[in-house]
Amino acid sequence: MAEHEIDERTRNLQRPATEIIMSTHTEPSEDLAQERRKATFDVQELSYVLNEGKDLLEKKQLFAELLASTPWGDKSRRYFLDREEEYVGALRAAFGIWEKMKSEKLSVEDAMIMRTLVDFPGGLELHIGMFIPSVMSQGSPEQQAKWMPLCTKLNVIGTYAQTELGHGTFVRGLETTATYDKETQEFVLHSPTLTSTKWWPGGLGKTATHAVVMARLMLPDEDAGAAGGSREGEEEGGSVGEGEEEGGSGGGHRTVVRDYGPHGFIAELRDLDTHLPLPGVTIGDIGPKAGFNSVDNGYLSFDHVRIPRENMLMRFAKVTPNGRYVPPPPSNSKASYATMVFVRADIVKNSGSTLARAVTIAVRYAAVRRQTAPAPGERELQVLDYQNCAATLLPLLASSYALSFMGAAMMERYRAFEAERDRGEFGGLPELHALSSGLKALCTWIAADGIEECRRTCGGHGYSKLSGLPTLFQNYVQNVTWEGDNNVMCLQTARYLIKALVGVQQGKPATGSAAYLNQVSSELSPSSRCPAACSDCWAGQPAVAAAALRHAAARAVVAAAETLRSASLAASGGTRQMVFEGRPWNENTVELIRAAKAHCIYVLHQTFLDSIARLEAAGAAGEVEAAVEAGSAVSGPTAAVLRQLAALFALEQLERGGGGAALLEDGYMSAAQAASLRVAHRGLLTALRPNAVPLVDAFAFTDYHLNSALGRSDGDVYRGLLEMARGSPLNATQEGPAWPEVLRPVLAARSKL
Ligand SMILES: Cc1cc2nc3c(=O)[nH]c(=O)nc-3n(C[C@H](O)[C@H](O)[C@H](O)COP(=O)(O)OP(=O)(O)OC[C@H]3O[C@@H](n4cnc5c(N)ncnc54)[C@H](O)[C@@H]3O)c2cc1C
Numbered sequence: 226m227a228e229h230e231i232d233e234r235t236r237n238l239q240r241p242a243t244e245i246i247m248s249t250h251t252e253p254s255e256d257l258a259q260e261r262r263k264a265t266f267d268v269q270e271l272s273y274v275l276n277e278g279k280d281l282l283e284k285k286q287l288f289a290e291l292l293a294s295t296p297w298g299d300k301s302r303r304y305f306l307d308r309e310e311e312y313v314g315a316l317r318a319a320f321g322i323w324e325k326m327k328s329e330k331l332s333v334e335d336a337m338i339m340r341t342l343v344d345f346p347g348g349l350e351l352h353i354g355m356f357i358p359s360v361m362s363q364g365s366p367e368q369q370a371k372w373m374p375l376c377t378k379l380n381v382i383g384t385y386a387q388t389e390l391g392h393g394t395f396v397r398g399l400e401t402t403a404t405y406d407k408e409t410q411e412f413v414l415h416s417p418t419l420t421s422t423k424w425w426p427g428g429l430g431k432t433a434t435h436a437v438v439m440a441r442l443m444l445p446d447e448d449a450g451a452a453g454g455s456r457e458g459e460e461e462g463g464s465v466g467e468g469e470e471e472g473g474s475g476g477g478h479r480t481v482v483r484d485y486g487p488h489g490f491i492a493e494l495r496d497l498d499t500h501l502p503l504p505g506v507t508i509g510d511i512g513p514k515a516g517f518n519s520v521d522n523g524y525l526s527f528d529h530v531r532i533p534r535e536n537m538l539m540r541f542a543k544v545t546p547n548g549r550y551v552p553p554p555p556s557n558s559k560a561s562y563a564t565m566v567f568v569r570a571d572i573v574k575n576s577g578s579t580l581a582r583a584v585t586i587a588v589r590y591a592a593v594r595r596q597t598a599p600a601p602g603e604r605e606l607q608v609l610d611y612q613n614c615a616a617t618l619l620p621l622l623a624s625s626y627a628l629s630f631m632g633a634a635m636m637e638r639y640r641a642f643e644a645e646r647d648r649g650e651f652g653g654l655p656e657l658h659a660l661s662s663g664l665k666a667l668c669t670w671i672a673a674d675g676i677e678e679c680r681r682t683c684g685g686h687g688y689s690k691l692s693g694l695p696t697l698f699q700n701y702v703q704n705v706t707w708e709g710d711n712n713v714m715c716l717q718t719a720r721y722l723i724k725a726l727v728g729v730q731q732g733k734p735a736t737g738s739a740a741y742l743n744q745v746s747s748e749l750s751p752s753s754r755c756p757a758a759c760s761d762c763w764a765g766q767p768a769v770a771a772a773a774l775r776h777a778a779a780r781a782v783v784a785a786a787e788t789l790r791s792a793s794l795a796a797s798g799g800t801r802q803m804v805f806e807g808r809p810w811n812e813n814t815v816e817l818i819r820a821a822k823a824h825c826i827y828v829l830h831q832t833f834l835d836s837i838a839r840l841e842a843a844g845a846a847g848e849v850e851a852a853v854e855a856g857s858a859v860s861g862p863t864a865a866v867l868r869q870l871a872a873l874f875a876l877e878q879l880e881r882g883g884g885g886a887a888l889l890e891d892g893y894m895s896a897a898q899a900a901s902l903r904v905a906h907r908g909l910l911t912a913l914r915p916n917a918v919p920l921v922d923a924f925a926f927t928d929y930h931l932n933s934a935l936g937r938s939d940g941d942v943y944r945g946l947l948e949m950a951r952g953s954p955l956n957a958t959q960e961g962p963a964w965p966e967v968l969r970p971v972l973a974a975r976s977k978l
Contacts, residue, residue, distance in 0.1 A: 249604050253593035256607065257918065257940030260592045264919035266863040271923035273856040274840060275581075275629060281856075282925055284335070289342050289927035297321035298343050300932045304690040305954055308518050315347025315519035316432065323349075323379065341578075342930050346520050346700065348432030349382065356383025359437045362564050363489050363538040372491065381497070384426045384433040386525055387487075391420025394713050396439070399487050401527065403440040403537070407548045410534045414440060414492055416526035429523025430510030434495045436525070437538065442485040444548050485550055489538040494525065505530040516699025559651050562658050563642070568708055569661035570639045574632030576668035578924070579701050580675045581625040585921040586693055586936030587679035588618050590686070592918050593940045608684075609917060615910045617682050620877040621675045622913075622920055623870040627829050628668050630836040635661060655721060656737040660828065663718030666711035667825040669704040676701060686935055686942075691949045693933030712818055719817035720805055722824055723786045727803060738828045741775050748779045755894045763876060763905035764912075767834050767868060770875035774827040776893050777884040781823035785816040823887075826878050833871040837864055866920065869913050876906040 261268075276282035292298035297317040306314060322343065326336045340353075360372045360383075375381045392398040400421035403412040416422055423429070429436060494506050502508045505528040510521045537544055541553030541560070591614050595605035608614045642657055680687040680694035687694050705711045725735040726742050735742040747753065755773055756762070762769045792809035793802060804810065810817075843849075843858035852858035859867070879885040880902055888894040894902075913920075928938055934945030955961060961968070 249598065249602065251595060251604055253942050254940040256593045256595075257589060257938075260918035261922065263915040265916055266866045266919065267860060268919045268923050270853050270859055270863050271867075271920075272925040273854060274859060275924055276856065277633075278856040279854040281338075285338060285342065285925075285930075286927055288335070288339055289929040292339060292342055293929045295321055300929065301949075301952055303345070303932060304696065304949070305952060308513060311519035312348065312431070312521055315345045316349065318343050318345045319347045319349035320379075342927070344930065344932070346427075346517060348428040348430075348521050350520060351384040351427040351429075352376070352382050352433070354427075355385035356433075356435070356437055358564070359385060359489060359538065360491075362560065363437075363540050365539045368491075368535070368538065368540075381435045382428065382433050383435045383437065383491075384428040384523075386423040386426040386429060386436040387439040388423065388425045389420060390422045390424045390524075391418070393425075394710055396487055399439055399441060401438065401440040402443050403438075403488065403490050403532075404443040404482060405445065405534070405544060405548050406531070407445060407546075409531070410546050411531040412490060412534065412537065414438060414490065414527040414530045414532060416528070421526070423523075423525040424511060425522050426525070427520045427522050429494075429508065429525055430521030431523070432521055433523075434497060434500070435491060435493050437489045438492045438525075438527075439487045439489055442488040442537075442542075442544070442550075443482040444485060444544065444550055446481045446483040447548075483550075485542075488542060490532060491536045491538065492527075492530065492532050503530070515702065516696070517703055559646075559654060562654055563646060566642070566654070566657050566661045567639055569665040569714075570632070570635040572704060572708060573628070573635045573661070573664050573668045576672040576704070577625055577627075577629030577632045579697070580621065580628055580672040581921070581924045582926055582931060582936075583676040583679040583694060583697055584618065584622050584625045585924055585926055586931060586933045587682050587687075588622060588917050588921045589937070589940060590683050590692075590935035590942060591618060593942055594684070594686075608682075609914070612907070612910065614682055615914055615917075616907075617678055619910050619913050619917060620873055620881075621678060622917065623874040623877065624671050624675060625924075626867070626870050626920075627833045627874045628671060631664060631668065631829050631832050634832045634836065635664065653737065656739065659718045659721030660738050660825075662709065662714040663821045663825040664828070665709065666705075666714040666718075667822055667829070670711060673698070673702045673705055683935060686946065689934075689946070691934040691946055693931055693936060712814070715818040715821035716814060718821035718824065719785060722782045722820060723789060723803065723805075723817075726782055726786050738824070738831075741779060741827075742782065745779050745783060748776060749783060749891075751892070753893060755888065755898050757894075757898050757901060760901035760904040760908065763902050764869070764872045764909050767871060767875075770872060770879065771827075771830060771834060773879055773888060773894065774823075774830050774875060774884060776891070777879075777887050778820075778823040778827040780887060780891050780893075781816075781820040785813070785820035788813045788816045823884065826882065826884065830871065830875045830878070833867075833874060837867045837871060840864065840867075866913075866916050869909055870920070873906070873909040873913060876902060876909065880906045 272282055273279050276285065293300070297314070298321060303314075319340075322336050322339045325331060325339065326333075331339075357373070357376050360369060360376065364372065372381070376383065387393075387396065387399070389399055389401065391400065400416070400418050401423065402415050402417060404415065405412055423436075423438070426433075426436065492506075493503060494508055495502055507524075507526045507528070509524055511524050514522065534544060534546065541557035543551035545551065588609065591609035592607055594608045596608055598605045609618065638657060638660075642653055645651070645653060676694060676698040680692070680698060683692055683694065686692055690696055722739060722742070725739045726745065729735050729742050729745065734740075741748070753776065755769070755776075757769045757773075786803075789803055789805075789809060790801065792813055793804040796804045796807060796809045840857065840859040841861070841864040843852045844860050844864065846852070846858075849858055849860075853860075879888070885894065885899055885902060889896070889899055922938075926936075928936075931937075934949050935942050937945050950956070958964075
């Protein structure tokens with residue numbers, strides 16, 4: 226930098242101007258410290274609840290320090306990487322964790338914590354998240370014995386290739402085929418159309434050596450061949466395929482095959498020494514995406530590629546050496562439902578912590594960001610004190626708590642189900658499956674939309690990647706699509722709810738989260754009215770808001786069922802039988818999705834209230850200290866704040882989420898009650914404001930995990946921005962990379978003017 230000397234006269238001239246500025250200047254760190262002094266509850270106590278106890282919380286903090294000191298875990302350049310660097314860096318991080326796991330004998334759970342903290346999704350995601358689980362859940366004992374050691378030693382890297390260019394949601398429509406050759410006891414994998422090209426699988430582009438490929442199983446149909454024709458509509462296969470051998474004439478021989486639908490096959494894609502694609506395999510990266518660019522999502526097609534018979538995953542369905550199909554036992558569908566429930570419960574769990582990260586960043590920043598002095602000479606206001614900012618951030622804070630409690634409850638329910646399953650009981654599975662599907666959708670919608678709202682509330686600095694929010698959103702938003710598009714997920718829940726309602730009407734009680742449908746006739750009777758007598762009731766009596774959400778859910782389910790019933794009339798030939806497919810279903814999906822959402826909102830709120838009651842009851846019992854450290858108890862002041870959050874969550878759904886409008890239309894709520902609900906909502910914003918920063922602190926995210934200039938726990942946001950910006954590759958030289966060849970020639974022209 227050029228020498229810059231300042232003489233004393235210049236300094237003296239300027240000094241009074243600085244004094245004017247400093248008279249109203251504030252230190253962000255001091256603002257944040259001041260916010261923390263306002264807490265009305267024990268932050269640490271709540272941190273233990275949100276982090277599953279003191280031990281786990283301390284472990285996370287220790288891991289964060291350890292990871293920050295590794296070259297592959299260092300995040301200082303994270304926001305400046307180009308695509309290639311991101312891809313390589315994310316893989317290095319994944320291998321780094323894998324090495325640590327071995328060298329320090331860490332558990333899988335520890336490695337998963339590290340993976341969350343490093344927060345660098347890479348080419349190994351699908352190996353861990355889908356390939357290994359597929360081998361474990363769908364592979365026979367022999368297949369597990371063969372593939373698992375290779376997987377855990379990283380001798381092979383796998384992915385899961387289901388989605389194709391032409392099909393995702395409709396799995397039965399996949400076009401990749403696996404045709405059995407009895408003579409060689411091999412399957413021939415083939416992509417017969419452009420649209421059968423596999424598209425999207427993570428790690429497929431440049432990392433994976435193997436994939437579990439979902440392909441339509443085609444077996445020779447001996448009977449049809451002998452008869453010289455095809456047999457349509459038979460049980461297992463569903464449809465019958467018929468084809469001429471490649472080349473047409475082939476000695477005049479015709480192969481007749483039966484289509485048994487999609488099955489999983491392990492296919493080797495790349496040579497293990499050279500990493501080049503094997504003959505007949507076309508493979509590559511699908512290019513840049515809205516986010517998640519450190520992952521090499523890929524494309525793949527097969528040109529008559531042979532794999533051994535043993536590579537079909539055969540824990541359930543089997544193909545014998547002579548090409549006979551052995552169908553899966555009925556327990557197969559239950560097992561695969563159970564796996565889906567687990568994955569979706571995990572997504573629900575992550576939705577809470579992801580939204581909480583965004584809210585932590587935005588609330589801390591809004592508490593130190595000051596704009597607009599109320600009067601000349603006064604300090605500008607913290608933007609969190611503007612009601613519009615509070616009205617955005619505090620309900621999102623409430624949602625992050627609602628989602629976190631829901632995630633913990635879903636996991637608990639899944640574990641309870643596992644115990645039942647081990648006793649051979651599957652009765653609770655349909656309800657759990659329906660619930661996890663709808664909650665997957667609702668929670669990921671709330672989280673994804675919430676992150677973006679947090680970003681907008683941070684003004685200009687929220688648009689900077691250094692805030693952490695753009696990357697968080699870009700990487701998270703895919704959750705509304707993958708593992709089942711959210712609308713399609715809601716439709717699964719709606720189907721369950723309507724069937725449960727029909728069951729109730731036929732005298733079969735609904736159970737679990739849908740049990741409220743048992744009282745649907747009294748709930749929706751003309752005399753059923755909202756009990757809120759004043760605005761204080763909405764905020765202070767949890768049962769009032771809970772009743773309103775329950776009524777909204779019951780009304781939405783009944784409305785969807787009535788719509789479907791009348792649409793079904795024509796399709797069912799006037800029998801009044803519900804039709805759960807085809808036009809009656811497809812032309813009414815808006816009402817059906819609405820019903821699923823209303824149900825899940827009710828469940829989220831109810832779970833929030835139940836969790837608080839349980840924590841408070843444990844806090845009032847003996848052995849409190851141990852229970853608090855285990856994260857299973859809170860004291861009265863903490864429970865009181867949590868109840869305010871639960872109330873705000875409910876009122877937000879009623880006031881802004883559309884639930885209230887439905888209740889007005891229904892006649893359950895009067896115009897006066899709607900007005901008092903609004904007053905109560907605004908009152909809760911004021912009541913929760915002093916605890917805003919303590920409540921985000923309770924999530925106890927480390928600065929390493931947040932990687933945000935705006936979310937720093939010390940509040941020193943402007944220094945944070947400057948420090949991080951200095952790392953920009955554009956700042957590597959003072960004149961910048963365009964100077965020599967682009968800028969200089971243009972600017973040099975000025976001397977010729
Ligand atoms: C980041 C990312 C990673 C992925 N990773 C993998 C992977 O590793 N392996 C893999 O195999 N796949 C992967 N996928 C693919 C993913 O699973 C699918 O994109 C997803 O299941 C949605 O299917 P689709 O793309 O066919 O959407 P579509 O089904 O085409 O959806 C388009 C629209 O139609 C609506 N719709 C579709 N069907 C219905 C219906 N029956 N009723 C009502 N509405 C309907 C949807 O709601 C949506 O609005 C990934 C996708 C993404 C974005």
